[in-house]
Amino acid sequence: MPGHRHENHRPTVLLVFAHPDDEAFGLAGTLARLQEAGVATVLISTTRGEAGEISSERIATPLTIGAVREMELRAAMALVGVDDVRFLGYRDSGMDGTPENDDPRSFHRAPFEEVVAQCVAQIRAIRPIAVLTFGADGIYGHPDHVAVHRAMAAAIPAAADPGQPTGLGAPYAVPAVYFTAVPRERLQAMAQRTDGPFRHMSPDTIAKLGTPAGDITYAIDVSAYRELKERVIRAHATQVGEGGPMADLPREQVEALLSTEYLVRSDDLSAADGDPGDPIPGLAAGSVPAAQTVAPA
Numbered sequence: 001m002p003g004h005r006h007e008n009h010r011p012t013v014l015l016v017f018a019h020p021d022d023e024a025f026g027l028a029g030t031l032a033r034l035q036e037a038g039v040a041t042v043l044i045s046t047t048r049g050e051a052g053e054i055s056s057e058r059i060a061t062p063l064t065i066g067a068v069r070e071m072e073l074r075a076a077m078a079l080v081g082v083d084d085v086r087f088l089g090y091r092d093s094g095m096d097g098t099p100e101n102d103d104p105r106s107f108h109r110a111p112f113e114e115v116v117a118q119c120v121a122q123i124r125a126i127r128p129i130a131v132l133t134f135g136a137d138g139i140y141g142h143p144d145h146v147a148v149h150r151a152m153a154a155a156i157p158a159a160a161d162p163g164q165p166t167g168l169g170a171p172y173a174v175p176a177v178y179f180t181a182v183p184r185e186r187l188q189a190m191a192q193r194t195d196g197p198f199r200h201m202s203p204d205t206i207a208k209l210g211t212p213a214g215d216i217t218y219a220i221d222v223s224a225y226r227e228l229k230e231r232v233i234r235a236h237a238t239q240v241g242e243g244g245p246m247a248d249l250p251r252e253q254v255e256a257l258l259s260t261e262y263l264v265r266s267d268d269l270s271a272a273d274g275d276p277g278d279p280i281p282g283l284a285a286g287s288v289p290a291a292q293t294v295a296p297a
């Protein structure tokens, strides 16, 4: 039915990411708050995270990891009211410089036009009031994160373009587009840790990690949802070892890290006049500005 946003008429926010768990640290609290506000959510993951860690061989093997991570994502999202989880079926490309980069099935090698067409069809079918996805930084430059950003940056204007193939659905202009962000200062502090995930990065890459706090549009207070957010993170069991990813940090610091989530509004991709029903600005209202929340206690 043209003009209808979603079959149940509730405003819908669409999230497009690359791997199961991309949403966990940066958006689980926001998802919980959207659920509380009565907003429907749809999450699309372009891959099943087949190149991810396997924390224990009791729960996954290299052969089963994709299927296990799909179940982990569905379970994690059920905790925050996201019951519509979709996959585009590409393969995880792995971290930059790993052998998985060369797999012809990997997402970052997928034909660009094909990925964009899939995204256009999803946007036109879902008709979201807002889209949340990766910015150009991909948080830390993972090839799949950057590929998601490029595909969505092309798909959002194409979805609104009546000249695009009608077989992909009726044109739809997304009112507002937001990029998930992590303050640069925070990621750089993490890069200093010799056992951290960014230990192999070059100084050049480290200098460009994340988003400068001054460029962040919205900081969303999710401190009331910290415990729920930790359950979402732990639901991705293949990706978190014994005690969780922050087990060696003081509790106070963990709580500070989990309490705020960050978004950058894309002026280029959002429709000029936005939509008064967009729930995101309301979530950020009353939160402390991004720059004041960056340094954990």
Ligand SMILES: [Zn+2]
Residues within 6 Å of the ligand: 018, 019, 021, 022, 142, 145
């Ligand atoms: Zn990822």
